Amino acid sequence: MIRASDISVRLAGRQVLHGVSLDAAPGAMTAIVGPNGSGKTTTLKAISGELTPSAGKVTINGRDIASLKPWELALKRGVLPQSTGISFPFTVREIVRLGLEAAGSGKAVAGDRTADEALEAVDLAGFSGRFYQELSGGEQQRVQLARVLCQISAPVADGEPRYLLLDEPVSSLDIRHQLTIMRLARQFCADGGGVVAVMHDLNLTSMFADQIVMMKAGRIRARGAPKDVLTDETMEAIFGCRMRVSVAPAQDIPFVLPQSATM
Template identity: 50%
Template sequence: MFAAERVSLRLGKRPVLSDVTLTLARGELVIILGPNGAGKSTLLKTLTGDLVPDEGRVTFDGKPLSAIAPRELACARAVLSQSMSLNFPFTVLEVVRLGLEAARGGTKILLRALNAVGLSGFEGRLYQELSGGEQQRVQLARILCQAWAGKPDGSAFLLLDEPVSNLDIRHQLQTLEAVRRHVEGGGGALMILHDINLAALYADRLVMMAEGRIFREGAACDILDRAAILDVYGVDMPVATAKESGRPFALLNRPG
């Protein structure tokens, strides 16, 4: 289990996280919502160990992150950052194979990961010649490959920062289904999204952040309402419940 315990962090003189406590267990998909500048990506980077909090601590399975060897941590969790750049003429298969550097695995895992993101048959394509959305799906395949090879029992964690930002709706759903299947297979996942309705549809637990703090946390049906959206985003959006899923969804209105 990942745990952030009363974490606070400043970047320069500006407080970015303030007294944040959050846990992430195997078998659940946690999705973080919030406006730009709410501290979502900073919290994720703190959980990965890329940032060290000024106060509080982050642990993984009870151990401080600093006490875990990088290779061990790489086998236990895979991270998809908000932006990825690659300037070398790698093929799709070569990029996905980078996910095997921290663990053992073979061609079957590579092909399984590509299939999970709808890129079967793209193995020989050059990464730079793909669209932005296709590149994003290649990077998702890379971290799926890392997670599956690092923990063959399926217990690895995925930490994903806006994994569907460049994708059309079909591939957004495909990506979320791939993460959902990983969680249902015994892994854990933390994801940052901007789409309130996708988050409500897929999350086991929603975390709504604003101004570096957790504003609300819980099941979508318990915490997602008109007042919460207004308080967090400053936008008045009515919330209804879908008949088929029983989950809430927000309705768009034109301002004014």
């Protein structure tokens, strides 16, 4: 389990997170949602180890992440950032293989096979020889996810679950590839790993997440299963506008109608 215990973060002299606590269990997808500036990405960075909280503690499978060396942390969790800038003309395969190097398993033949399998999983088979800068934004996003999948190729290793930490993983993708990536994340959970994802699409979140953590102004304001937290009242309190949350009769999955939103 990833456990954040009462973490606070200050950036540039400003308090960004205020005593945030959350558990992300293996076998489950935890989605963090909320308006812009609510602290979602900062929370993900704190639980990934990229940011050090000014107060509180983060543990992964019972170990304080502050006590782990970078290579140890890289074997336990992979991180997909919101955006990644590449200045040099790397090929797609070279980018994806960076995940293997992070995991300490970058042997040539096996590494190429693993990289190609990761690219196929994100629907980029045949792209390995292309230059990263030549790709569309959505294709680049999927290349970066393939890199993370190379780093954390097995959801469970040495009897311990591993984790994918994804910041807006479907933001640049068309509908087909949104579903491809969310199903990959769902399968990772089904195989024993855990996923924490910052999300903006509330309907995709409702379809795939086991737990939704709703944030506003650096604090968690609601958490629970989609049907428990996606309510008209909570949506208005978090996002500041009135929306209608309905339920699809066949599957009992909440969905939000933006057409009904009023300020």
